[in-house]
Amino acid sequence: MxxxxxxxxxxxxxxxxxxxxxxxxxxxxxxxxxxxxxxxxxxxxxxxxxxxxxxxxxxxxxxxxxxxxxxxxxxxxQAFESQYWDSELLCNSIQSQLPSSFTGEFFVVSPSGLKLSNADRKEVIQAVLDSYPTHLAPLSVEDQVDLGPYIHGKTSKWPIENNASGPAPVPWLVFKGSNTGQRFELGASLGPASSTQAxxxxxxxxxxxxxxxxxxxxxxxxxxxxxxxxxxxxxxxxxxxxxxxxxxxxxxxxxxxxxxxxxxxxxxxxxxxxxxxxxxx
The missing domain is CATH 3.40.1350 (Trna Endonuclease; Chain: A, domain 1)
Structure with a gap:
């Protein structure tokens, strides 16, 4: 079949x-x-x-x-496969709620360990949608932006991690793939310490x-x-x-x-x- x-x-x-x-x-x-x-x-x-x-x-x-x-x-x-599906759920939820004014194709590099309750996820989704005019729409194709600090500024539900400079919002890189269409999808799920080459x-x-x-x-x-x-x-x-x-x-x-x-x-x-x-x- x-x-x-x-x-x-x-x-x-x-x-x-x-x-x-x-x-x-x-x-x-x-x-x-x-x-x-x-x-x-x-x-x-x-x-x-x-x-x-x-x-x-x-x-x-x-x-x-x-x-x-x-x-x-x-x-x-492989170590981040389970987080991939958790992160895909968040991106799919955002995709399903995109307004007609949201234009472009965007792909997310998500940190590992991003686990949100249903209530917390709603706040994060709204923060991402609110970021469109100021952070996503102005991007040129193949440029990227870290939405982690913006999301954390909108909701305390966004996680914090410790890095060399001290506590900071977990990064959430969003790449712009096209100025047309309407897409918001997970591109990759990486550990927070993973370099691209590694x-x-x-x-x-x-x-x-x-x-x-x-x-x-x-x-x-x-x-x-x-x-x-x-x-x-x-x-x-x-x-x-x-x-x-x-x-x-x-x-x-x-x-x-x-x-x-x-x-x-x-x-x-x-x-x-x-x-x-x-x-x-």
Missing amino acids: ALNPRQSVSKTKRTAADDREVDVANVYLKRENKATGKSYALVRPGTSTRAVGTWDFNGEDPNNADWMAIEIKALME TWKKSLDQVFTPKAGGEPKWVKQLRSAGSHNPVKRVLLLDDRVFILEQTLRPFVRSLPAGWLSEVDEIFVVRPGSDAAAQIYP
């Missing part, structure tokens, strides 16, 4: 993770169908009549026998550095899929830490040839994006 994009964000963390994978895979299939004129749809390998395995998805065209194997890996520090390295190590030697799991999954003769095997990187492509592309292309021989294409998909960028071959 083909899988539809998620219908609701009010789900368990495990279901939210599943939904995220479906979203990422569908972004890729939309691109593939437009480029090839095919009608690929997502099918879980466990329910497929064409190929059964443990990789994430099949992309199957109902009009012919063509199918592809799809494996998805998240680029995100976060990128940890995120890449999770996916591409096998434990105790050997091969990463995605290599084994796609090798298994290859024995069922798919038209292609695809690795999708769900990039939640916004690794620059000039960093990601050469890194992927320098992987061992034996690993790359088990994958035909590698694409990166980022939160809030409706496009998949090819980084290999």
Whole structure:
């Protein structure tokens, strides 16, 4: 049975993770169908009549026998995965309450440990909405602002952390991705002491550095899929830490040839994006 994009964000963390994978895979299939004129749809390998395995998805065209194997890996520090879903709930709540006057696409880098009660969340949401005219609207595309101090000035519910200069509001960086549209989404969930470069390295190590030697799991999954003769095997990187492509592309292309021989294409998909960028071959 083909899988539809998620219908609701009010789900368990495990279901939210599943939904995220479906979203990422569908972004890729939309691109593939437009480029090839095919009608690929997502099918879980466990329910497929064409190929059964443990990789994430099949992309199957109902009009012919063509199918592809799809494996998805998240680029995100594992230690902060639970906070990612807590922070996504806050951003989804803000998104659902955006007024018509709110224009632009914004992505948040959230601190770890951001846990708010329902009542506290309401105050924070209102503070974020109030910040739009003075802090968000004036931003140029690809600029950012730390809303932590502003939110704390509006509500005492915003947490404080101790840093080298003493107690200060927990930072909440908001990046502007576009002057058009209307979007407010979580871009990444980072630990408060994580530098960008350190976060990128940890995120890449999770996916591409096998434990105790050997091969990463995605290599084994796609090798298994290859024995069922798919038209292609695809690795999708769900990039939640916004690794620059000039960093990601050469890194992927320098992987061992034996690993790359088990994958035909590698694409990166980022939160809030409706496009998949090819980084290999």
